[in-house]
Amino acid sequence: MxxxxxxxxxxxxxxxxxxxxxxxxxxxxxxxxxxxxxxxxxxxxxxxxxxxxxxxxxxxxxxxxxxxxxxxxxxxxxxxxxxxxxxxxxxxxxxxxxxxxxxxxxxxxxxxxxxxxxxxxxxxxxxxxxxxxxxxxxxxxxxxxxxxxxxxxxxxxxxxxxxxxxxxxxxxxxxxxxxxxxxxxxxxxxxxxxxxxxxxxxxxxxxxxxxxxxxxxxxxxxxxxxxxxxxxxxxxxxxxxxxxxxxxxxxxxxxxxxxxxxxxxxxIDAYAGWLGTVAARYTKDGVLSEEAPSIAESGHRLAAVAGTSTCHIVQSPEGVFVNGVWGPYKDPILNGWWMNEGGQSSTGQLIDFMLKNHAAYPEAVKLAKEQDKNVHVFIQDLLETLRKEGNHETLTELTKDLHIYPDFHGNRSPIADPRMRGSIVGLQLDASLTSLALTYHATLLSIALQTRHILASLNDAGHNLTAIFLSGGQARNLPLMQLFADVCDVPVVLPKDCDQAVCLGSAMLGRLAHEFAQEEEEMGKKRIGEMKERQAERLWGIMVEMTPPGTLIAPSCTPKEKRLLDAKYKIFLETIDIQKRWRKEMEEAGVVA
Missing domain, CATH: 3.30.420.40 (ATPase, nucleotide binding domain)
Known part of the structure; x- marks a missing residue:
């Protein structure tokens, strides 16, 4: 060395x-x-x-x-x-x-x-x-x-x-x-x-x-x-x-x-993801944002940590009560600040489930390997081919009649109901690679629509979120990231390395502990009260210093696609109402105890 x-x-x-x-x-x-x-x-x-x-x-x-x-x-x-x-x-x-x-x-x-x-x-x-x-x-x-x-x-x-x-x-x-x-x-x-x-x-x-x-x-x-x-x-x-x-x-x-x-x-891991992402500056069209963000700016940035499941963290100077969304929690990361946490119980897990349980998945894996591609890249390329062959402007248009509701493992927020279940409307007698590709994109779209549902619930309750700072394994899926930006109509900022943001947040905890421990040694005793008073300012300073710049993905859908996405979102909400109504009718009929 x-x-x-x-x-x-x-x-x-x-x-x-x-x-x-x-x-x-x-x-x-x-x-x-x-x-x-x-x-x-x-x-x-x-x-x-x-x-x-x-x-x-x-x-x-x-x-x-x-x-x-x-x-x-x-x-x-x-x-x-x-x-x-x-x-x-x-x-x-x-x-x-x-x-x-x-x-x-x-x-x-x-x-x-x-x-x-x-x-x-x-x-x-x-x-x-x-x-x-x-x-x-x-x-x-x-x-x-x-x-x-x-x-x-x-x-x-x-x-x-x-x-x-x-x-x-x-x-x-x-x-x-x-x-x-x-x-x-x-x-x-x-x-x-x-x-x-x-x-x-x-x-x-x-x-x-x-x-x-x-x-x-x-x-x-x-x-x-x-x-x-x-x-x-x-x-x-x-x-x-x-x-x-x-x-x-x-x-x-x-x-x-x-x-x-x-x-x-x-x-908790999602909160470490917040720590490792939301203080980032970002590049847009190759240009780095000029000023480091203030602690106040954190209140406009939704941190989404997206892996097997997805957690959505937002900070605010005062407690905001949001039906179906966890919190408000006081002092979970920064002393004196409050946080809410939304979430999806199954996202990366859902994508894997939908792919691996489709009859054409083994064929997709085989062809992807032959072409030296990741299977997700192979499917995305197939989708683009299908779009062009069908003379569709967008993949949203290609899958406009296939609707997936994603709560296969219950709803964490904003419905907060573990009994919610997934649904698929628009199935055909088709087990081909084409069916696999359409199902894959509709699954990604369903996850993005649910993210919009959570973001809208937070903003309706009093938050003012203007961007999503996303980390975790799903951040590697750029088509999904563009869907998030288009469906939610806010920019998405990706960290320098999507796999390192959570660990980076934890390393910041170690640094603050070291700095406080040094001061304790110099003072000769612990002063927990004084530490708490300085904790927010000190930790935010560490976040700004240690968070690498991210990359901004802006919404880019056409007016036509925007109308289709808004219609998809309306159907998404109707699906929730229908499921609740159907469950109530079955319970009243005595089928469910």
Whole structure:
């Protein structure tokens, strides 16, 4: 390694996604020097499609391999790693009070020590528990758009209480996965404002709600002063604030880093995506925007983190209540600021499902391989050929009579109904490559239409969103990005590297933790209150400094296509009304209990 980097500081961001762990080694300018990914395991139940389980031991081992991989690639000395940040999916991790994993699998192993101790975010086993919670009228519902999702942590904890031996339940402690990672790294039980307010029913300004927990049957949490879910007074940290004394000796050995390396309070993965994208300047027609964005500008930028599912994050100086959209959450990232979170339960997953379950998909894969193309590129090229052969101006015109409603895995927002299901109108007796291509484009369009539905709901409630800053794997699909811009009629800004934005956000947490830890050392004591007062300004400054410029995709549809897209959106909304009406009619007929 050259002498010019031997004394350079670096930060590591760790992103725990749905199917993998990724670590990035980042310098203070935001330049990624190394990146390493390890797959993680998910267990499904062949007899119950609702079940998704993972293992913290498997995840932590993947984190260790990923960090060591980054160090090996870059030949950076561990002493140069000045801070570490984590983000993860909003999944429920369960351990005993010594940190040993507790099984969440229904049956004889439930509540006992076992490898499968994570109920993944996508797990839908807690439907009845969520229905009970949503019938309480509790104030906690006001801060999740009026309806609590069964993907959140309290319904899952209640499911465990209802299915576990009481003597075993009392021995459990429960973490939103990002907070488990900082606990595993430091053995400090401090929880993050992001996890608690966004996923664990911690109400802004008033904290845990005693009446709520007693009402739903989790009074034990109250009686034990919330020891099982953490966050006693003084233990809630805002993003990037140092957790404990940094890496423990054991964790440092497991990760290949030095003991005491500062660890920043963690974020849910989508919020790390917000952190790593919304402060970007951007290029339009090859010209870079002149001024760095102010913190006020963040309120006009919707961050969409689009992978297996998609999350939509928006910040505001005051709380905005939006029916069917989670929040408003106070202080999830920046102290004093509020956030709302919309989302689509299945996007990348839906695209894969629609392709792989089509009869012509194997043929498409074969032909794409022969042409040395990605299968998505092959299908997009086929669509363009079909458009020209049919003398259509646009792909929207080509697929105008095929309508797909995308909620195959329930609706997260703005309907907030896990019972919503997907639908396809316009099918023919056709299993050809042509049918596959048309289905593919109609699926992309359905995802874009639902994004418009979410954005419109946010703006109708009081937000003023004028751009989408998009990261995650779907950002590589440029035709989909253009659809987002055209359907939503706002520009879409793509990060320099769509796969690195979330890890970059986590690395920023590590940097802030390092800077605050340095100040603590100089002052000789922790001053959490003073840290919180300075946290927003400091973290936004880090975001502006470390976020690379993005690329702007402007809306470009013709007036004719705009009319077609508006008609598609009207049909999209009608499809929702029809499904609700049909379900009600079937329930009234006694078909559904």
């Amino acid at each position: 050259g002498s010019d980097t031997s004394n350079k500081n670096y930060y590591i961001g760790v992103d725990v996604g749905t199917g993998s762990v990724r670590a990035s080694l980042v310098d203070p300018s935001g330049q990624v020097s190394a990146i390493c990914t390890q797959e993680t395991q998910t267990w499904r139940d062949a007899n119950d499609s609702r079940i998704f389980e993972q293992s913290t031991a498997d995840i932590w081992a993947g984190i260790g391999k990923s960090i060591r991989g980054c160090l090996q690639q870059s030949q950076v000395d561990p002493a140069q790693i000045k801070g570490l940040g984590f983000d993860a999916t909003c999944s429920l991790a369960v351990t005993d009070f010594e940190g040993e994993p507790v099984s969440v699998t229904k049956g004889q192993t439930l509540g006992k020590h076992g490898e499968r101790n994570v109920i993944l975010w996508a797990d839908h086993r807690a439907e009845k528990e969520a229905e009970l919670i949503n019938g309480t009228g509790s104030v906690v519902l006001d801060y999740v758009g009026g309806t609590m999702s069964l993907e959140m942590e309290v319904p899952k904890i209640l499911w465990l209480k209802n299915n576990m031996d009481p003597s075993l339940f009392s021995k459990c402690q429960f973490f939103d996965l990002p907070d488990f990672l900082t606990y595993q790294a430091t053995r400090d039980n401090a929880r993050s404002s992001c996890s608690l307010t966004c996923k664990c029913s911690y109400v802004p300004k008033s904290g845990w709600q005693k009446e709520f927990f007693n009402q739903i049957g989790l009074g034990e949490l109250v009686e034990r002063e919330y020891a099982q879910i953490g966050a006693k007074e003084g233990e809630v940290l805002i993003a990037g604030m140092p957790v404990g004394e940094g890496l423990s000796k054991k964790a440092a050995e497991e990760l290949g880093l030095l003991p005491g390396t500062p660890v920043g309070s963690a974020l």
